[in-house]
Amino acid sequence: MNRTIKERLKKMVVQSGQNWLTHLPAILMAIRGSPAKGTLLTPYQLMTGRVMNLSHPADPKISTPVREAAEKDNFIKQLLEQVQQYLHFAACNMAPKEKEHKGKPPISLKIGDKVMVKNFVPKSSWDANWEGPFVVTMTLSDQVVKVKRINLKNSKCMKKRGMERWVHADQCKRYNC
Known part of the structure; x- marks a missing residue:
């Protein structure tokens, strides 16, 4: 994305000779208004x-959702429904990943x-690479x-016995005693 912005800024500055700051809003609007391929x-x-x-x-035009919605609550409900439809549509139409993760299975x-x-x-x-053992209390x-x-009776640190924390499953390995 940054590369695209830089290329477009460079082109606009060379063509007009003006400062790049004057062209930045137009370039950002063009990017935000361009449909994604996926x-x-x-x-x-x-x-x-x-x-x-x-x-x-x-131009004195009022946008369509504001004109159709008589009250603010109706407008917000319509807007929320529309955003949810767009997000669902985008999630269904996203291109699949080109590369599969070839590491170990999660x-x-x-x-x-x-x-x-x-x-x-x-x-x-000298510290160990893995701490524990822990028990999973919530997912x-x-x-x-x-x-x-x-x-454990032989646990060295009394403070850490009851501590709970959130971790990603990739940071865990099964404990086999």
Whole structure:
């Protein structure tokens, strides 16, 4: 996206000789009003639920949803429905990913599973790469889980025994005792 903006700015500055700041709003409006190949919708439509009004600012036209909606509540309901329709349409028409992730398959965790959690910030070079064991107490989705440290008698840190935290499933591995 930044490359597109830079190329268009360069072209406009070379053609007109004016400062790039004067052309930036027009270029951003053109990008926001251009339909995407995969969804056939513009970014403006996806964000606002309306077609971009490209009339002159002095033109006294009122946009269609405002004219049709007699009250503010009706307008907001119509706008919300329209945004939901556009987002559903865009999600259905998005192009599939070209490259599949070729790493290991994602881990699926359930409540009660025992896991170890990756230690990204070891305090010393002698610290273990994995902390735990933890037990999964809640799942937000199939990839985000809440874990709680299992109370072991030989646990060194008394403070960390009852702590709960949210982690991504990619940061976990099954604990086999």
